[in-house]
Amino acid sequence: MVEAWLEELMVTYNQESYASRDSYTAQIHLPGHLFEKLVWWALQALPDEILVGMDINSEAPHNQEVELKFRGSEHTEGLF
Numbered sequence: 001m002v003e004a005w006l007e008e009l010m011v012t013y014n015q016e017s018y019a020s021r022d023s024y025t026a027q028i029h030l031p032g033h034l035f036e037k038l039v040w041w042a043l044q045a046l047p048d049e050i051l052v053g054m055d056i057n058s059e060a061p062h063n064q065e066v067e068l069k070f071r072g073s074e075h076t077e078g079l080f
Helices: 004-019 032-045 064-070
Strands: none
Touching (some): 004 032
């Protein structure tokens, strides 16, 4: 469970992303709790330079229902 302000931001962002899905060639999905950690980490690091590295878990694929819903006309398979 993430904080209410961040949940609201995520909902708005996802709605805007869905409306613009035809302009994206790839998708990156993050669970809300991980995104919350990244946001807080980034805010705590300000004004220092921020560099975020991501180690993906290829054994945890995207939820196919979400993947298909957000897939746009510019989608390119296999970028990530």
